Amino acid sequence: xxxxxxxxxxxxxxxxxxxxxxxxxxxxxxxxxxxxxxxxxxxxxxxxxxxxxxxxxxxxxxxxxxxxxxxxxxxxxxxxxxxxxxxxxxxxxxxxxxxxxxxxxxxxxxxxxxxxxxxxxxxxxxxxxxxxxxxxxxxxxxxxxxxxxxxxxxxxxxxxxxxxxxxxxxxxxxxxxxxxxxxxxxxxxxxxxxxxxxxxxxxxxxxxxxxxxxxxxxxxxxxxxxxxxxxxxxxxxxxxxxxxxxxxxxxxxxxxxxxxxxxxxxxxxxxxxxxxxxxxxxxxxxxxxxxxxxxxxxxxxxxxxxxxxxxxxxxxxxxxxxxxxxxxxxxxxxxxx
Amino acid sequence: xxxxxxxxxxxxxxxxxxxxxxxxxxxxxxxxxxxxxxxxxxxxxxxxxxxxxxxxxxxxxxxxxxxxxxxxxxxxxxxxxxxxxxxxxxxxxxxxxxxxxxxxxxxxxxxxxxxxxxxxxxxxxxxxxxxxxxxxxxxxxxxxxxxxxxxxxxxxxxxxxxxxxxxxxxxxxxxxxxxxxxxxxxxxxxxxxxxxxxxxxxxxxxxxxxxxxxxxxxxxxxxxxxxxxxxxxxxxxxxxxxxxxxxxxxxxxxxxxxxxxxxxxxxxxxxxxxxxxxxxxxxxxxxxxxxxxxxx
Numbered sequence: 344x345x346x347x348x349x350x351x352x353x354x355x356x357x358x359x360x361x362x363x364x365x366x367x368x369x370x371x372x373x374x375x376x377x378x379x380x381x382x383x384x385x386x387x388x389x390x391x392x393x394x395x396x397x398x399x400x401x402x403x404x405x406x407x408x409x410x411x412x413x414x415x416x417x418x419x420x421x422x423x424x425x426x427x428x429x430x431x432x433x434x435x436x437x438x439x440x441x442x443x444x445x446x447x448x449x450x451x452x453x454x455x456x457x458x459x460x461x462x463x464x465x466x467x468x469x470x471x472x473x474x475x476x477x478x479x480x481x482x483x484x485x486x487x488x489x490x491x492x493x494x495x496x497x498x499x500x501x502x503x504x505x506x507x508x509x510x511x512x513x514x515x516x517x518x519x520x521x522x523x524x525x526x527x528x529x530x531x532x533x534x535x536x537x538x539x540x541x542x543x544x545x546x547x548x549x550x551x552x553x554x555x556x557x558x559x560x561x562x563x564x565x566x567x568x569x570x571x572x573x574x575x576x577x578x579x580x581x582x583x584x585x586x587x588x589x590x591x592x593x594x595x596x597x598x599x600x601x602x603x604x605x606x607x608x609x610x611x612x613x614x615x616x617x618x619x620x621x622x623x624x625x626x627x628x629x630x631x632x633x634x635x636x637x638x639x640x641x642x643x644x645x646x647x648x649x650x651x652x653x654x655x656x657x658x659x660x661x662x663x664x665x666x667x668x669x670x671x672x673x674x675x676x677x678x679x680x
Numbered sequence: 681x682x683x684x685x686x687x688x689x690x691x692x693x694x695x696x697x698x699x700x701x702x703x704x705x706x707x708x709x710x711x712x713x714x715x716x717x718x719x720x721x722x723x724x725x726x727x728x729x730x731x732x733x734x735x736x737x738x739x740x741x742x743x744x745x746x747x748x749x750x751x752x753x754x755x756x757x758x759x760x761x762x763x764x765x766x767x768x769x770x771x772x773x774x775x776x777x778x779x780x781x782x783x784x785x786x787x788x789x790x791x792x793x794x795x796x797x798x799x800x801x802x803x804x805x806x807x808x809x810x811x812x813x814x815x816x817x818x819x820x821x822x823x824x825x826x827x828x829x830x831x832x833x834x835x836x837x838x839x840x841x842x843x844x845x846x847x848x849x850x851x852x853x854x855x856x857x858x859x860x861x862x863x864x865x866x867x868x869x870x871x872x873x874x875x876x877x878x879x880x881x882x883x884x885x886x887x888x889x890x891x892x893x894x895x896x897x898x899x900x901x902x903x904x905x906x907x908x909x910x911x912x913x914x915x916x917x918x919x920x921x922x923x924x925x926x927x928x929x930x931x932x933x934x935x936x937x938x939x940x941x942x943x944x945x946x947x948x949x950x951x952x953x954x955x956x957x958x959x960x961x962x963x964x965x966x967x968x969x970x971x972x973x974x975x976x
Binding site: 451469473481526680 | 750751752753755757758761776777778779780781795797800801802803804805807818819825828829830845848850851853857858862877878879880881882884885887888890895897960961964966967968
């Protein structure tokens with residue numbers, strides 16, 4: 344199989360400086376969103392207004408890189424136009440693709456902007472080729488981002504059975520649930536990734552020092568309590584410690600990051616089109632470091648796949664950047680399940 | 681207003697499952713959803729068993745719907761899905777767009793399940809064109825958003841009205857994880873937990889329920905206090921629990937009939953629940969909150 348065009352490195356741009364950092368350090372493409380609930384990283388102080396967007400696209404295109412715009416929350420009645428206008432602006436400004444989750448919005452995009460390239464967002468929850476083919480037949484999607492739930496063998500089966508390009512998450516925060524089908528956040532605090540564009544949003548978070556330790560709460564629900572020697576992480580709901588049958592532990596998932604760097608040869612061999620780095624909420628310095636490591640690794644694997652080794656220096660640098668300084672292969676590695 | 685018995689979310693022994701549906705045949709529900717909607721490893725009833733149950737319940741006058749998995753990972757999951765969507769006798773509930781594709785291709789009418797993420801009229805219209813005759817709104821859709829939806833002609837609306845809310849799905853099995861087992865060697869621990877495995881906060885507050893690869897709410901969602909707000913809703917879905925389910929159905933039937941004391945019935949219903957009540961989603965708030973008790 345030709346490796347031409349495979350393993351494109353798609354990096355997060357939560358701001359214009361982050362976009363430039365990604366481009367300068369070797370991203371093939373960046374993904375970004377607007378400053379509202381039309382995308383799944385709706386955090387204050389993050390994302391792009393009109394001027395930053397135009398400058399970001401100019402900067403990336405001048406260097407031959409792509410800009411992908413995430414409009415991957417679900418439009419709600421009475422507000423559908425906000426998402427549709429965002430698709431219009433994306434097309435007018437010349438983004439290279441829009442990343443959508445909602446079928447109704449895809450129908451609008453195809454009808455209004457037939458030349459606009461569509462990617463199916465991970466928030467679209469497509470874990471099998473029948474679902475991906477649904478979106479291809481109806482809307483002509485060109486790429487699908489897979490939820491972080493499949494093993495490598497299952498991913499390969501998807502790739503073999505669809506002509507749609509497949510993009511996988513390579514590094515960063517790890518959703519343990521099927522993206523787009525997780526309502527834990529709205530159950531606890533009313534806002535979900537699907538409707539509000541954020542999980543465990545900042546406005547619902549409280550940190551409180553108590554005699555028992557630092558407590559982190561989400562809308563009053565105790566997510567975790569950290570002793571003085573423990574580092575208190577952000578209270579993402581699924582990464583807290585809870586009690587089940589008298590045992591207190593990370594009942595859903597440890598505060599850990601996904602890192603699939605060592606799987607690059609297999610991903611190349613099975614024809615993965617792109618690797619996505621999570622982290623639009625992270626700093627430009629973080630984006631620069633992660634992009635540099637992944638650029639080097641992808642260049643190495645494409646140059647000589649059989650000789651590829653995940654260098655200890657790369658892994659050490661990525662571990663430093665990982666949540667809780669821990670990483671996992673996630674569902675790609677079957678025993679994780 | 682019709683009542684439906686939602687798909688069984690838990691893994692029970694074959695005897696318990698068959699006994700549950702034998703009892704359900706005489707409950708005052710109009711529609712019964714059958715089939716596995718959580719984990720493909722659960723096998724005590726296979727498709728022929730579910731089809732036999734479907735025949736039995738159809739004979740008892742129930743409209744039977746075969747439900748499908750929301751998380752389809754493997755080729756064998758797809759094979760089973762194709763057998764269900766191609767069954768040609770019973771209506772199917774699609775819980776993934778893979779199922780929608782297969783049903784639309786076959787020209788079969790179907791129910792658009794709650795995990796299809798229908799948040800706006802455009803997506804709903806698209807599903808209608810694809811053959812959906814009924815839809816279940818996302819669990820987090822409240823009354824105001826629902827009222828703003830335009831429902832196409834020929835489409836019924838079914839609300840998740842009672843039971844622990846199925847909030848999330850994962851590749852990981854949280855029940856196996858609790859027992860330090862891998863999913864592939866889970867020893868079917870779900871069988872020991874007929875209403876799931878309770879998860880509490882470190883303050884002892886019931887919060888969530890582990891049910892294999894599914895996370896449910898700890899509280900029991902109930903629209904019993906809101907039946908007068910359900911204009912435009914055609915079906916109320918009651919989700920199975922291991923005990924008192926027939927009495928839960930009876931309370932809803934009495935509430936809908938409207939000739940008994942609603943407050944007394946609602947209190948009775950709350951005593952039948954395996955956890956405290958909640959209704960926040962319906963009010964556009966955090967799902968775990970409860971208007972009746974002012975919880976949080």
